[in-house]
Amino acid sequence: MDHGEALTLATTGAHDLATLARPRERIDAVSxxxxxxEHKLSTGRPQRGPFLSEAFxxxxxxxxxxxxxxxxxxxxxxxxxxLLNAMRALVPHGxxxxxxxxxxxxxxxxxxxxxDIELSTTPDKTLEWLEADLNLRAEQERSRSRLTMKVAGxxxxxxxxxxxxxxxxxxxxxxxxxxxxxxxxxxxxxxxxTLKIWAARNTCRIRSLDTADFTAEAAWRAGALxxxxxxxxxxxxxxxxxxxxxxxxxxxxxDQFEREPPGGQARKLPRSLIDDPHASAGGHAxxxxxxxxxxxxxxxxxxxxxxxxxxxxxxxxxQAPHLTGHALRSTNSLxxxxxPTNVRLxxxxxxxxxxxxxxxxxxxxxxxxxxxxxxxxxLGFRLDVARVSQGEVVSRCPPxxxxxxxxxxxxxxxxxxxxxxxxxxxxYSTAGSWMVLATPTRG
Amino acid sequence: MSRATAEFDAALMDIAAHWCAESxxxxxxxxxxFVEASSDLRLETRLRDGTxxxxxxxxxxxxxxxLLFRHGGTWKYGFAPLHEAQTLAARLRALGLGAARIPGxxxxxxxxxxxxxxAADPFDEVATDLPKGGSVHFIQDFYRQHRLVVDSDGxxxxxxxxxxxxxASATVLGEQRLSRAFTRASDPRWRMxxxxxxxAESAVGLVRSALTQAEALTEARSLGARSSPVVxxxxxxxxxxxxxxxHALEADNLAKNPNAATLNGSRITRTPLNLLDDxxxxxxxxxxxxxxxxxxxxxxPLVDGGVVVGALTSMRTAPASxxxxxxxxxxxxxxxxxxxxxxxVLAGTDSVASLLEPSPEGVLYISSLGSGxxxxxxxxxxFTAAAAHFITPLGERIPLRDVxxxxxxxxxxxxxAGIADDxxxxxxTCGKQGQSILIGLYSPTLRFDRLDxxx
Numbered sequence: 001m002d003h004g005e006a007l008t009l010a011t012t013g014a015h016d017l018a019t020l021a022r023p024r025e026r027i028d029a030v031s032x033x034x035x036x037x038e039h040k041l042s043t044g045r046p047q048r049g050p051f052l053s054e055a056f057x058x059x060x061x062x063x064x065x066x067x068x069x070x071x072x073x074x075x076x077x078x079x080x081x082x083l084l085n086a087m088r089a090l091v092p093h094g095x096x097x098x099x100x101x102x103x104x105x106x107x108x109x110x111x112x113x114x115x116d117i118e119l120s121t122t123p124d125k126t127l128e129w130l131e132a133d134l135n136l137r138a139e140q141e142r143s144r145s146r147l148t149m150k151v152a153g154x155x156x157x158x159x160x161x162x163x164x165x166x167x168x169x170x171x172x173x174x175x176x177x178x179x180x181x182x183x184x185x186x187x188x189x190x191x192x193x194t195l196k197i198w199a200a201r202n203t204c205r206i207r208s209l210d211t212a213d214f215t216a217e218a219a220w221r222a223g224a225l226x227x228x229x230x231x232x233x234x235x236x237x238x239x240x241x242x243x244x245x246x247x248x249x250x251x252x253x254x255d256q257f258e259r260e261p262p263g264g265q266a267r268k269l270p271r272s273l274i275d276d277p278h279a280s281a282g283g284h285a286x287x288x289x290x291x292x293x294x295x296x297x298x299x300x301x302x303x304x305x306x307x308x309x310x311x312x313x314x315x316x317x318x319q320a321p322h323l324t325g326h327a328l329r330s331t332n333s334l335x336x337x338x339x340p341t342n343v344r345l346x347x348x349x350x351x352x353x354x355x356x357x358x359x360x361x362x363x364x365x366x367x368x369x370x371x372x373x374x375x376x377x378x379l380g381f382r383l384d385v386a387r388v389s390q391g392e393v394v395s396r397c398p399p400x401x402x403x404x405x406x407x408x409x410x411x412x413x414x415x416x417x418x419x420x421x422x423x424x425x426x427x428y429s430t431a432g433s434w435m436v437l438a439t440p441t442r443g
Numbered sequence: 444m445s446r447a448t449a450e451f452d453a454a455l456m457d458i459a460a461h462w463c464a465e466s467x468x469x470x471x472x473x474x475x476x477f478v479e480a481s482s483d484l485r486l487e488t489r490l491r492d493g494t495x496x497x498x499x500x501x502x503x504x505x506x507x508x509x510l511l512f513r514h515g516g517t518w519k520y521g522f523a524p525l526h527e528a529q530t531l532a533a534r535l536r537a538l539g540l541g542a543a544r545i546p547g548x549x550x551x552x553x554x555x556x557x558x559x560x561x562a563a564d565p566f567d568e569v570a571t572d573l574p575k576g577g578s579v580h581f582i583q584d585f586y587r588q589h590r591l592v593v594d595s596d597g598x599x600x601x602x603x604x605x606x607x608x609x610x611a612s613a614t615v616l617g618e619q620r621l622s623r624a625f626t627r628a629s630d631p632r633w634r635m636x637x638x639x640x641x642x643a644e645s646a647v648g649l650v651r652s653a654l655t656q657a658e659a660l661t662e663a664r665s666l667g668a669r670s671s672p673v674v675x676x677x678x679x680x681x682x683x684x685x686x687x688x689x690h691a692l693e694a695d696n697l698a699k700n701p702n703a704a705t706l707n708g709s710r711i712t713r714t715p716l717n718l719l720d721d722x723x724x725x726x727x728x729x730x731x732x733x734x735x736x737x738x739x740x741x742x743x744p745l746v747d748g749g750v751v752v753g754a755l756t757s758m759r760t761a762p763a764s765x766x767x768x769x770x771x772x773x774x775x776x777x778x779x780x781x782x783x784x785x786x787x788v789l790a791g792t793d794s795v796a797s798l799l800e801p802s803p804e805g806v807l808y809i810s811s812l813g814s815g816x817x818x819x820x821x822x823x824x825x826f827t828a829a830a831a832h833f834i835t836p837l838g839e840r841i842p843l844r845d846v847x848x849x850x851x852x853x854x855x856x857x858x859x860a861g862i863a864d865d866x867x868x869x870x871x872t873c874g875k876q877g878q879s880i881l882i883g884l885y886s887p888t889l890r891f892d893r894l895d896x897x898x
Contacts, residue, residue: 050537053530069501073776074524079506082552086482086502089557093486094500259614259623314498334485335499366816366825366847374813375623375660375829375844380897382825382849401668401897403847 001035001051003115003176006162009033009055011174013075014166017059020080021168027084028060028168030290031075034161039127041154046127051160058290058329061087067313068094071334095335097313103322106294109287113280114177116205119158126206127156134184137215144354145219146392147226152196153185156206165292173288178204179424184214188222197222201421201432204280213420217241223393224362224386230395234385237414238361238400239352242432244383245416246423247364248409249430251379253343255406256301257310258427259374266305269410271348273301275308275340275428277325282342282431283424288325290336295325300340305407310338330427342422344431350415352434360386361437365399377405402437414438444603447554452589452601454550455480458525459593461546462510467595469541471512475594475758477735479775480525481505482556482587484635488566490579490650495566498580506553507775511759514540518759520778525549555587558636565643569650574658576616579650583642584608585635592737594758600737606728607633608870608881609646613653617661622844624656625811625829629728629870629881656830663844666833666898671804672860673848673894675812677867679828681886682812684718685786685873687824687852692745692753693769693781694760696819710750712859715791718746720755720769722784727883728870729784736770736779743767757781773878780875785883791862798861798890799834806834807846807896817852825849831898846898855894863888 013031021027035053039046055075060067061084068090076083119126131154138149157180164174183200199218203209220241240248252273277286277295288294291313300308309320312327315338327336363384382399404412419431444452459476466474487499506525511518519538523531532543566581573579588604608629615622626649633642675683688711690696697703722730722740734740736758745753757770757779770779799806808831815826828846835841868885 052534052537055524067500069499070504071501072504072524073507074527074530079526083504086504086552086557090484090500090502090560093497093560095497333487333499334501334503335487337499365823366849374827375625375657376663377621378665378845380827380845380847403897 001053001160002120003160003162006033006035006160007164007174007176009075010162010164011166011172013055013057013077014164015172016077017057017080018166018168020084024063026062026168028292029166030058030163032056032161032163033075034159036157036159039123039156039158041127041131046124048123058334059083059087061091062097063091065096066091066094067097069335071329095314098316100313100316100321100323102293103311103324104294104296107278107287107296109175109278111175114175114204114285116158116178116180119178119180119206120160127154130154130156130182130206130209133211134215137211138186141215141219144391145223146190147219147223148189149215149219149222150187151184152187155183157181163286165288167292171292173292175287177285179283180206182206182209184218186218186222188219188226190223190226193226195222195226197225202283202424203421208281210420213242217243220360220393221362224360224384224396227386227393227396230387230397232387232395232397234359234397234400236359238359238383238385238437239356240361240435240437242420242434243423244361244364245435246430246432248435248437249343249345250425251381252406252409253340253428253430255379256307257338257340267407269301269303269305269407271410271413271416272299272303272346273410274298274344274346275300275342276344277341279342279344279422281419282422283429284341286341289327290329291323291327293323293325293327295341298324298326300343310340312336312338328427340428342429342431344419345413345416345433347416347418347433350417350434350436352417355390357389359397360388360393361400362386378403379406379409412438445554448603451480451550451554452591454548455589455591456593456599456601458508458546458550459591462508462531462543463593463595465543466510466512466540469543471514471540473595474510474512475592475598475736477509477772477775478525478591479505479507479509480550480553480589481774482553484585486560486583488581490566490570490573490581493571493573495570505774509775509778510535511778512540522776553587553589560635565647566650569647574615574654577654577657578614579653580612581646581650582610583646585633590735592733592735594737598737600733602731602733604731605634606631607635607642608728609649611649611653613650613657615654615657615661620661622657622660622663624653624660626653626656627870630726631728631730632726660830660842660844663842666841666843668895668897669804669807670893670895671807672802673807673809673891673896674798675889676808676810677865677887678869678884679809679812679886680889681786681788681869681884682871683826684788684886685783685882685884686815686817686826687856688718688746689720689783689786690817690875691819691852692751692755694754694756695781697754698760699819706751707754708750711746711853711856712749714859714862715748716746716859716862717748717789719744719787719789720783720785721787724785724787724868724883724885727785727868727885728881729883731784734768734770734779735772736768738763738768738770740768740784743769755781755783771880773880777878780878782875782880783873783882785885788862788866788886788889790864790866790887793861793863795863795865795888798863798888801834801836801838803836805836808832808834809846809848822852823849824852824855843898846896848894848896850895855891858892858894859889860892861890
């Protein structure tokens with residue numbers, strides 16, 4: 001399966017459905033195909049499995065001012081007619097909707113930026129480079145962290161996906177992309193103990209993976225897990241590696257954009273929150289949303305504390321009359337609802353000093369999945385914390401409790417590096433950066 | 444069962460039997476085929492600014508085949524949509540089973556998928572009563588799931604899982620502070636095409652209750668980190684024990700526990716706790732006749748008088764002669780895991796009043812437990828209570844929200860101090876290894892001696 005074949009399949013699936021509209025009906029169809037194969041490297045030549053493919057179809061049927069959505073596994077070439085019959089019975093009970101124009105003119109999408117042609121066509125060469133580079137980085141890490149570090153295995157899951165939109169009124173759009181997961185098994189030792197840990201990151205292109213940063217993060221975490229517990233009550237600023245900072249960013253985004261808007265006055269913030277559907281490193285990059293509206297970079301929360309209105313057909317209002325390209329189906333709702341795609345903070349080009357001394361927050365506990373179902377406006381989680389001296393993890397501390405509102409938490413972020421990667425979630429990806437969290441957020 | 448349903452099930456059974464036979468023909472030592480034809484309807488309503496509007500209507504269709512087989516001594520799993528038999532054949536080939544033949548005709552439309560909806564619109568009066576700045580998101584789900592299992596050991600099982608679930612999420616803005624409350628109800632007898640009055644009554648009740656609870660929480664306070672007796676109201680206790688005890692007694696989790704061999708027969712609390720998995724509870728959202736391995740379900744005692752006496756197993760984790768029928772799966776895309784149906788704490792002998800007696804440290808009362816995390820590796824847990832209040836030593840009640848309850852699971856269960864007799868039931872979504880299923884939760888009021896919490 002290559003990108004062209006995947007896109008052709010998706011496009012055909014969407015168009016076949018869109019042509020089934022009866023007079024005065026409107027059909028919007030989105031077809032998604034995904035093909036995955038696994039490459040494994042341990043010793044010798046890479047081994048790989050075949051591509052395994054899946055598909056999903058999302059259909060909107062609109063008639064006489066009401067619309068309904070229908071989601072079905074697979075492409076619906078043969079099942080389209082009976083699927084639409086079921087939808088026609090439901091459509092009088094659907095929501096009422098209005099037509100609305102997009103907020104912005106169509107943006108351009110450079111599709112080549114999102115494909116890993118090298119991995120598709122010469123996978124052995126690409127993976128041999130990856131293995132050699134990761135081994136080199138692990139060797140280099142020894143001098144900084146004083147840990148022995150060896151790559152014991154690599155698994156790359158290559159995913160080629162394509163998505164097509166077609167409507168019964170003739171609109172059509174489509175894109176294909178690569179999004180791979182790189183998992184590395186490291187053997188790490190500190191002289192007294194050794195352990196094996198998996199580290200994982202996603203990337204659009206294997207050659208774009210920041211292997212130095214990836215290895216450094218794995219070494220910090222391994223150092224913390226190998227260190228002895230000190231019982232020290234942690235105090236002071238905490239350095240968060242990319243995976244931890246991405247989790248914190250996810251909690252902030254959930255709070256601001258997956259629930260009813262928080263109340264209270266807007267307040268000034270030291271940095272803004274940005275949605276970038278065109279970030280090639282982001283797992284949720286896309287040129288159009290599930291209503292067919294073109295996407296663009298959006299400042300979700302600016303430095304005055306003003307939230308952007310993310311608008312889909314379902315939340316149009318006199319104050320927000322334009323579609324913003326954020327209408328996406330999710331595990332919570334087949335009907336597209338406003339969601340961001342790839343979220344990052346505007347950074348201040350922070351870099352971690354090689355001789356960093358201070359606290360390291362190498363994990364988050366208790367924050368996952370709670371964003372939508374909290375009764376109040378405070379975020380609560382605990383950070384796994386270790387003490388670092390001159391770049392070396394010297395001890396592990398008890399977890400640090402953090403309790404703050406999302407504006408307080410944003411204000412407490414003292415420094416942020418440029419994103420080194422994005423971590424995919426179910427609904428959107430969040431950037432992984434090196435982040436310094438200042439003390440006021442402690443609970 | 445209607446004739447259309449019987450014919451539809453028969454067609455699905457033929458497909459299951461075909462894939463089972465093909466697997467054996469191609470050399471599988473064992474094969475289990477799960478065929479699912481589900482079409483779940485969701486209706487959403489938003490109440491805001493004095494009006495109630497339908498905000499979404501959607502149908503999620505999952506028609507597919509999942510095939511578990513043992514080949515060359517290894518378990519493998521392949522799946523594909525029902526109408527993409529070629530895709531399943533390709534997957535089986537990729538999994539090393541050879542070239543499978545494609546079944547003949549595919550089944551016709553799923554009965555009831557296109558049936559009319561009872562369009563009761565019960566919210567006009569509630570909408571006009573909304574507090575200023577208040578809003579409600581109301582969701583109704585209706586399930587129509589045909590689930591069939593055929594295996595090479597002779598299992599033939601067909602089951603229809605129906606019913607409905609209603610959820611309300613209310614948001615109220617107090618003085619600069621938001622509060623939210625969540626209510627829900629479910630009933631396996633609910634159908635979208637009938638019982639409009641009952642559905643409407645339940646819907647209005649849930650919405651009003653959520654609004655009332657959210658308004659009460661606008662006065663909530665923060666108390667910092669505390670350690671005190673904790674009382675979990677009816678339903679909430681089952682959620683906690685499901686996580687701390689129920690999951691630990693699932694066969695796959697037991698297999699990872701180095702202390703598993705000594706767990707059965709061990710006393711986990713001095714209080715006479717009776718905990719069971721009960722798939723026979725009338726109207727339980729996890730109630731069913733057979734599990735997703737096609738085995739006949741029956742209640743499974745897990746803890747008897749505070750002593751561990753049982754475990755939850757599935758086909759792959761225990762033979763039918765000694766195991767339980769607790770194989771459950773989210774959809775045809777997944778193989779079964781040992782899972783709960785309805786986690787049930789039987790009534791105790793304590794009175795609710797005695798469990799609410801004040802203590803010098805006060806008492807935390809939790810009426811609704813939200814989501815949380817439990818690490819089977821370390822035994823640590825952390826849960827959020829969406830709705831709670833603190834009872835001071837003088838008996839004053841202080842509303843709290845988003846209480847973080849945390850600690851060690853074994854110590855927590857040891858501190859169970861009392862069980863009342865006011866059992867009530869609830870439904871919840873339970874996640875495990877990427878699969879979400881609905882389970883029932885039944886328990887009376889429970890009191891724990893001392894737990895750590897923060898608010």
